[in-house]
Structures are given as C-alpha cells and as structure tokens.
Amino acid sequence: MSNEKYFDILRAPLVTEKTAQAGEYNQYAFKVAKSASKPEIKSAVEKIFEVRVTNIQTVNTKGKTRG
Template structure:
C-alpha cells in the first residue's frame, strides 16, 4: 500500500495541462522515475476512485545550467498524462488549479 502513495509525487499544473483537463478529461502528474504504466494506473484508480482509460508517460531530462565557472544540472523526472472515463474527474486537482 505504501508503494501506491510513492508513485504519484504531485499534480502537474501548467497552462497546457489545464487545457487538456478541460477539453479532454486528461490529468498530468509528476511520477516516480521507475513507475510503470500499470502501477500508475493502479495508483490513480486507488487514490482518487476513478476509472483510467489511457496513460501517456514522458521521461524528461533535466537541463544543465551554469553560474560563472560552476556547472550544475536539474534533476531528471517523469511525467504521466492520465485520461479518465467520461464523467469522472479528480476533485483535488480541480481545487488546486483555482
């Protein structure tokens, strides 16, 4: 059960993800880098009590940046866009975006 809550890290609240939510009932999340599509589906269905129809995942490489002679790198992360069944919605993400 604890693995279920470790998979979803935070909702992805960008302009593009809010448009996707309103038009296509698709929600974005930042997820654990080692999570599979099946694990993400199970976690979303269990935590939010909704039905997932489709999942798209994207692994994002962190950007490198410099400050004078010092160089650093932002961390890599993984995004998941989850499409829900018609009529389902996630109330927590709806409230956080307003």
Template sequence: MNQERVFKVLLGPHMTEKAAMAAENNQYVFKVARDATKPEIKKAVEALFDKKVEQVQVLNMKGKTKRSVRGEGLRSGYRKAYVTLAPGETLEDFTGTE
C-alpha cells in the same frame, strides 16, 4: 497495490497552462516516480481517486543545463504521466474553479 506504494508512485499534480488545457479533454498530468510503470500509475490513480482510468502516457523530462560562475550544472529531470479518465469521469481538484 498497497497504500504506501500509491504515494511513492504519484508524487503530485503537475499544473501548467498545457496541463490545464489537457484537463478540459479529461486528461490529467501527474509527476511520477522514476521507476513507476504504466500499470502502476493506472492502479495508483484508480485507488487514490476512485475513478476509472482509460489510458496512461508517460514521458521523461530532461533536466535543463544551467551555467553559473563555477561552470555548467544540470538540474535534475523528472517523469510525468498524462492520465486519461473514462468518459463521464472528472477530477474536481483539477478544474481550476476556486
């Protein structure tokens, strides 16, 4: 996988309280591209962070429906991936200790 595709697959970290709790169990959450597959996400994380990935779970988040004066609208949805690293591996950027 070339370096350009790595940055197109992984759009950024998804930091929420739930993601912080998952990080304690060696699971990290990323926003990913709509067309990204599990093997692509695995290769991208391994190439970018030099860590061994054990498992990838992907889910699609639907956009919320919002109402305004002009009627109803729909926010755009996104896709996120829960990446489980091998035992003993951690990502220091996600620990939350500053």
C-alpha cells in the same frame, strides 16, 4: 498495495498552462516515480482518485541545467 505505496508512485500533480487546458478534456498530468510502470501508475490513480483510467501516456524528460 498500501496507500503509502500509491503516493510514492504519484509524486505530484503537474500544473502548467498546457495541463490546465488538457484538464478540460479530463486529461491529467502527474510527476511519477522513475521506476513506476504504466500498470502501477494506472492502479495508483484508480485507487487514490476512485476513477476509471482508460489510457496512460508517459514521457521521460531531462531536467533543465542552470548556466
């Protein structure tokens, strides 16, 4: 897989107060492509950041509506 494909999978880091606290435990959050599978996310993180990933957790959330 090319580096460009990895960056298509990992869209952006998710930076909130909650994810900043999780960072203390070496846990990180990213916005990822909706079509990405857990193995694809794992390989993208391992290739881009040159780390070993032990666990992947995903959450699908709906966007906020403006009223």
